Amino acid sequence: MLNFNGQLMNSAYCMLKLSTLNIVAMERHERIARAIALSGKKKGQIATECGVANSAVTQWVSGESKSLRPENLYALAAATGFNAEWLGIGKGPETPLADQQPLPSEEDYALIPQYTAKGASGDGYLNDHVEVKGGLAFKRDWLQRMALREENLRAMYNNGDSNWPTLSDGEVLLVDVSKREPTNGNMYAMYDPDSAVIIKRLIRDVTGGWLIRSDNQDKSRYPDQPVSDDGMSGVEIIGRVVWRGGGI
Known part of the structure; x- marks a missing residue:
């Protein structure tokens, strides 16, 4: 994209950097809340897909639960479409394919x-x-x-x-x-x-x-x-x- 307004581009860049830093600095419960919100699913549906009680999901989102079993973490990742490593410790891309480009099809x-x-x-x-x-x-x-x-x-x-x-x-x-x-x-x-x-x-x-x-x-x-x-x-x-x- 051509830069017709350097000041505007610099401001947009700073906002993008700030947004990225905020996402990286999120606590685990904030990442879980973000993943559930962006999945478009209700907490009850997430609970059903993860095989836990509704109260467990509420505690994940509020931060009341200080521990999260690996099987629950991977179930949550599958239910929301987010990366389990990002949900658990904030590393890697948010979603599994966020840093990958689709490979050309040999058919096409x-x-x-x-x-x-x-x-x-x-x-x-x-x-x-x-x-x-x-x-x-x-x-x-x-x-x-x-x-x-x-x-x-x-x-x-x-x-x-x-x-x-x-x-x-x-x-x-x-x-x-x-x-x-x-x-x-x-x-x-x-x-x-x-x-x-x-x-x-x-x-x-x-x-x-x-x-x-x-x-x-x-x-x-x-x-x-x-x-x-x-x-x-x-x-x-x-x-x-x-x-x-x-x-x-």
């Missing part, structure tokens, strides 16, 4: 291997050693709309600024290794004559042949490289760049 998401390889937007980048660093999750319905197959996709990094502002240095790229035939106007990962990886756009020259072009408009630094049709047949294309945080 495809995990694309992410390589340490870099492609240069500038002089070629020689990757002496390449390994899989993990994976990026993409929604399967997005891949379907983009006519992409997960088994053909690889994630790698952009290096340099010859394609700025289209690509930024260090940006993650998605490359379709099944698309290795040159097509006009698209961006590709390729090997240069020294076997270094470059990221360039291929432009069909009206006079014949191709132009290997950088998107950066400073052509004194990043001039077009003309290649004949015969020469293009000797250029090894790794795949077409299809994503860089958005479609290309």
Whole structure:
């Protein structure tokens, strides 16, 4: 969120910190009272679910009961949906899933291997050693709309600024290794004559042949490289760049 009012944001931050500190500093009976109140259940219902008398729950909330059996604590946690450790000693998140993010479902998401390889937007980048660093999750319905197959996709990094502002240095790229035939106007990962990886756009020259072009408009630094049709047949294309945080 943009900070249009620093004073307001600072005040809100202080209030948030104060609220957090108050929750942490609560006594056990106050935490129990909070959990029961936020559960939306009446004390009688809590008592039934915990297998105790109504008076026992009243004593938990008032603080009259100085001890709480472990079985009652876990029953109370199950009845309210709160974390037993937080209820008992004030540690950990209030609720069991409060500090966890839901994992992507394999049914909905495809995990694309992410390589340490870099492609240069500038002089070629020689990757002496390449390994899989993990994976990026993409929604399967997005891949379907983009006519992409997960088994053909690889994630790698952009290096340099010859394609700025289209690509930024260090940006993650998605490359379709099944698309290795040159097509006009698209961006590709390729090997240069020294076997270094470059990221360039291929432009069909009206006079014949191709132009290997950088998107950066400073052509004194990043001039077009003309290649004949015969020469293009000797250029090894790794795949077409299809994503860089958005479609290309």
